[in-house]
Amino acid sequence: MQVDLRIFRYNPENGRHKPSFDTYTLEADPTDRVLDLMEQVKAYHDGTLSFRRSCAHGVCGSDAMRINGFNRLACKVLVQDVGNKITVEPLLGLRVIKDLIVDMEPFFENFRSVMPFLVNDDVPADGKERLQSISARERFDDTTKCILCAACTTSCPSFWSDGNYVGPAAIVNAHRFIFDDRDKAAGERLEILAEQEGAWRCRTAFNCTEACPREIHVTQAIAEVKQVLMTGQIK
Amino acid sequence: MTKQHQFEVVIVGAGGAGLMAALYASRGAKTAVISKLYPTRSHTGAAQGGIGASLGNLEEDRNEWHTFDTVKGSDYLGDQDVIEFMCNEAVPVVYELEHMGLPFSRTDDGRIAQRRFGGHTNNDTKQPVLRSCYAADRTGHMILQTLYQQCIKNEVNFFDEFQVLDLIISNGKAAGVVAIEMATGELHVFHAKSVIFATGGHGRVWEVTSNAYAYTGDGVAITLRRGLPAQDMEFFQFHPTGIMKLGILITEGVRGEGGVLLNREGDRFMNTYAPTVKDLASRDVVSRSMYLEIRDGRGINGKNYLNLDVRPETVNKYAELDGRINPDGSPYRVTGEDILSKLPDIIDFCRTYLGVDPLKQVMPVQPTAHYAMGGIPTNQYGEVLIDEKNTVMPGLYAAGEVACVSVHGANRLGTNSLLDIVVFGKQAGLKAAEYANGADFAPLPSDAADYTREQLDRFLNNKGDEKVNDVAVEMKSVMMDHVGVFRTEAGMKQAQEKIRELQARFKHASIDDKGKVFNTDLLNAWEIGSLLDIAEVTAASAVVRQESRGAHAREDFPKRDDKNWLKHTLAWVRDGKVDLRYKPVTITKYQPKERVY
Numbered sequence: 001m002q003v004d005l006r007i008f009r010y011n012p013e014n015g016r017h018k019p020s021f022d023t024y025t026l027e028a029d030p031t032d033r034v035l036d037l038m039e040q041v042k043a044y045h046d047g048t049l050s051f052r053r054s055c056a057h058g059v060c061g062s063d064a065m066r067i068n069g070f071n072r073l074a075c076k077v078l079v080q081d082v083g084n085k086i087t088v089e090p091l092l093g094l095r096v097i098k099d100l101i102v103d104m105e106p107f108f109e110n111f112r113s114v115m116p117f118l119v120n121d122d123v124p125a126d127g128k129e130r131l132q133s134i135s136a137r138e139r140f141d142d143t144t145k146c147i148l149c150a151a152c153t154t155s156c157p158s159f160w161s162d163g164n165y166v167g168p169a170a171i172v173n174a175h176r177f178i179f180d181d182r183d184k185a186a187g188e189r190l191e192i193l194a195e196q197e198g199a200w201r202c203r204t205a206f207n208c209t210e211a212c213p214r215e216i217h218v219t220q221a222i223a224e225v226k227q228v229l230m231t232g233q234i235k
Numbered sequence: 236m237t238k239q240h241q242f243e244v245v246i247v248g249a250g251g252a253g254l255m256a257a258l259y260a261s262r263g264a265k266t267a268v269i270s271k272l273y274p275t276r277s278h279t280g281a282a283q284g285g286i287g288a289s290l291g292n293l294e295e296d297r298n299e300w301h302t303f304d305t306v307k308g309s310d311y312l313g314d315q316d317v318i319e320f321m322c323n324e325a326v327p328v329v330y331e332l333e334h335m336g337l338p339f340s341r342t343d344d345g346r347i348a349q350r351r352f353g354g355h356t357n358n359d360t361k362q363p364v365l366r367s368c369y370a371a372d373r374t375g376h377m378i379l380q381t382l383y384q385q386c387i388k389n390e391v392n393f394f395d396e397f398q399v400l401d402l403i404i405s406n407g408k409a410a411g412v413v414a415i416e417m418a419t420g421e422l423h424v425f426h427a428k429s430v431i432f433a434t435g436g437h438g439r440v441w442e443v444t445s446n447a448y449a450y451t452g453d454g455v456a457i458t459l460r461r462g463l464p465a466q467d468m469e470f471f472q473f474h475p476t477g478i479m480k481l482g483i484l485i486t487e488g489v490r491g492e493g494g495v496l497l498n499r500e501g502d503r504f505m506n507t508y509a510p511t512v513k514d515l516a517s518r519d520v521v522s523r524s525m526y527l528e529i530r531d532g533r534g535i536n537g538k539n540y541l542n543l544d545v546r547p548e549t550v551n552k553y554a555e556l557d558g559r560i561n562p563d564g565s566p567y568r569v570t571g572e573d574i575l576s577k578l579p580d581i582i583d584f585c586r587t588y589l590g591v592d593p594l595k596q597v598m599p600v601q602p603t604a605h606y607a608m609g610g611i612p613t614n615q616y617g618e619v620l621i622d623e624k625n626t627v628m629p630g631l632y633a634a635g636e637v638a639c640v641s642v643h644g645a646n647r648l649g650t651n652s653l654l655d656i657v658v659f660g661k662q663a664g665l666k667a668a669e670y671a672n673g674a675d676f677a678p679l680p681s682d683a684a685d686y687t688r689e690q691l692d693r694f695l696n697n698k699g700d701e702k703v704n705d706v707a708v709e710m711k712s713v714m715m716d717h718v719g720v721f722r723t724e725a726g727m728k729q730a731q732e733k734i735r736e737l738q739a740r741f742k743h744a745s746i747d748d749k750g751k752v753f754n755t756d757l758l759n760a761w762e763i764g765s766l767l768d769i770a771e772v773t774a775a776s777a778v779v780r781q782e783s784r785g786a787h788a789r790e791d792f793p794k795r796d797d798k799n800w801l802k803h804t805l806a807w808v809r810d811g812k813v814d815l816r817y818k819p820v821t822i823t824k825y826q827p828k829e830r831v832y
Contacts, residue, residue, distance in 0.1 A: 011750065011752070012752055013750040013751060013752055014750060031588070031590075042755075042756070043702075043704035044704070046747060047746050047747030047748050047756040048747050048748040048750070048756060050748075050753045050754075050755050050756075051755075052276075053448055054272055054276050054278070054447040054448050054449045055276075055278065055280070055281050055447040055448075056447065056448060056483075057281070057481075057483045057584060057588070058583075058584070058587070059280055059281050059373075059376060059580070060272075060275075060276040060277075060278075060280055060281070060447065061275065061276060062272070062273075062276050076587055078587070078588070097418060097752065097753060098752050098753045101753050104273065108273070112387055115388075116384055116387065117336065117384035117385055117387055117388040118335065118336025118381075118384070119388075120336075123330075123334045127327065127330060128330055129329075129330050129333040129334075129339070129346060129347050130333060130334070131344070131345035131346065132341055132345050133341065133345050134341050134342075134343065134345075137338060137339075137340065137341045140338070141338075141371075144338050144370070144377065144380075145373070145376075146380075147275065147280070147376070148273075148275050177336075180336070180338070182336065183336070215583075
């Protein structure tokens with residue numbers, strides 16, 4: 001089948017100081033990934049087209065972008081999912097560096113700000129694993145799936161309007177530790193999330209949940225963190 | 236202008252090996268990690284089924300069994316002293332990962348859950364053993380995340396999206412690396428006392444691969460260009476179950492949970508090739524069996540793929556036939572829910588890319604280029620060895636898939652790659668810091684970045700109409716056809732000739748992007764150059780080895796030949812030619828014998 005692939009272009013170096021779109025008409029299989037089409041453009045039409053990608057099957061989180069208006073991983077969307085008119089644009093809310101490459105530093109800074117690591121130096125005397133029940137492990141299973149692709153955070157209207165908001169991905173990663181019964185720093189994390197740029201900035205638009213390529217219930221995770229902030233109870 | 240930095244230890248690559256090395260090196264020395272990807276994008280994150288350790292949480296298991304299984308899996312090419320070391324370290328290092336916060340799946344009594352995997356057995360009964368410690372089917376993802384989280388906690392220095400293009404050697408010692416800052420195109424020189432390469436593998440040499448775009452063999456290519464050898468490059472693993480055409484990995488854990496491979500007649504053909512462990516034979520054996528089934532016309536619809544079936548009714552049927560029981564003695568039976576909870580990502584991949592629901596339908600699979608057993612020769616401390624006498628290069632270390640210790644020999648067992656990266660990442664980190672504490676900075680040559688600049692300028696200045704991509708496509712195709720699962724002298728010679736032609740053409744290849752900012756066109760060209768060098772060394776090492784061992788299977792020499800070939804290959808590139816030498820395999824407890832599964 002023939003596909004019209006319309007791609008956002010911006011290159012600070014070659015006179016494309018104004019963002020614009022290039023359209024390529026490509027021969028494609030319905031089961032091709034959008035990423036495959038972009039590789040085809042780069043290989044045969046314009047080598048200057050720039051985007052990030054690595055694993056190409058939805059686990060590394062490199063190629064989050066807007067595809068027909070929705071945040072998606074280009075390697076997880078097939079042509080048959082989106083039809084033969086495809087528009088690809090960079091994520092919103094982060095500075096565009098070149099074409100589909102945005103500045104990820106603010107995103108990772110927000111991630112790092114919520115203490116995304118287990119705090120607990122006590123280990124069993126026999127040196128073996130700490131015990132954790134299947135249900136306790138299950139409690140935070142959903143939020144361990146996050147691949148830090150930024151699809152959720154850059155779909156969030158609160159983040160668009162206030163870039164200092166830590167954003168859904170950071171809260172998801174805080175959730176992963178707050179609800180891990182092995183962790184001892186929930187209090188400190190909750191203090192960070194209780195601040196002005198923390199969890200209360202969430203207005204439950206649900207864009208994040210729809211955007212997540214790992215199908216994490218992001219809005220629910222944020223709601224659970226808010227619940228703890230209100231009640232002081234981790235359940 | 237070239238920017239300069241100085242760190243005692245510089246680590247190249249931020250996958251599991253690089254991050255583990257960083258955690259240990261940074262405790263004792265000023266350390267930086269340089270990575271062409273954001274650390275969490277590294278390919279460790281794609282590993283699925285688990286990390287091997289004989290915890291014995293569900294049934295009896297022993298370090299010695301793990302050791303023997305690994306030796307046998309390696310087709311006796313693995314060095315037995317380092318294999319024993321790794322399998323002994325496995326148990327404490329898995330506990331260490333749990334202490335760091337890794338969310339392992341759990342058993343009913345709250346311990347780390349374990350599953351079956353290919354080639355891992357109870358040595359008394361010869362039956363598969365529950366050894367693979369897992370976090371659903373995203374164990375690599377959880378290892379990568381956990382190690383990165385710990386690096387944040389420990390305030391490790393990162394240079395993300397800096398791609399290392401050269402190693403600086405000064406007076407026979409490592410003195411640093413040259414890297415390009417991808418966002419600006421500027422070259423940076425990192426002056427260091429110790430350099431650790433943890434750059435991963437090179438599966439992008441082949442057309443059908445489970446490997447990430449980033450898996451372009453940077454570390455091996457750089458060290459080859461700097462006159463250092465690469466070891467056992469003819470041994471490259473094809474994983475039996477890649478998604479048809481795409482090559483995306485379907486974990487061996489599917490078969491560990493009871494899934495089976497079926498041919499067009501619906502026969503479970505592994506019964507014939509490996510009567511004892513069947514579908515859980517080691518990967519080289521299963522991939523070859525699949526190839527033979529396809530060759531004999533028993534591929535699905537006569538085509539070059541087979542079916543992997545994990546539907547509960549199929550699993551239960553074969554579990555009953557095999558008499559498989561749970562650790563408590565009850566018969567092994569599964570429900571769709573069990574499968575979904577243990578293999579959620581696999582179900583998702585199949586639904587996304589194939590439109591197939593593995594709980595109700597079979598998965599079309601074919602062998603996919605997966606793992607480099609060969610690489611930069613090291614000892615158990617990650618120290619790089621530069622000749623057949625095992626001479627250590629001061630200040631240079633390698634760990635993970637880029638390294639060849641050799642613990643995997645001619646064929647790696649599933650779950651041993653995640654084990655390798657944490658065990659030897661840790662060793663390299665410790666040793667690199669220890670060395671840095673007792674050494675001075677080797678002087679930097681004044682022209683440290685010249686060779687890098689020269690390589691990049693060639694692409695930027697070439698004006699011919701030879702395209703990098705055409706060269707890459709032809710390389711992948713010829714390597715898939717002739718230096719893949721089965722090999723012959725004629726085929727490999729044809730591949731060698733083709734690679735030489737491609738290298739000549741590649742000298743004139745030009746690129747479109749002449750800019751500075753995120754010039755991925757330029758870096759892609761540089762990576763294809765690395766892959767070409769690796770393809771050349773792989774074919775040259777393979778054509779000479781006149782035997783079949785592990786992943787190196789020759790139709791013209793179908794038997795293993797311990798008399799002539801129980802030895803490691805070392806390959807140098809000198810004056811455009813591959814120079815081969817050999818060194819002995821370390822054998823301690825296990826004399827080579829016939830390998831039957």
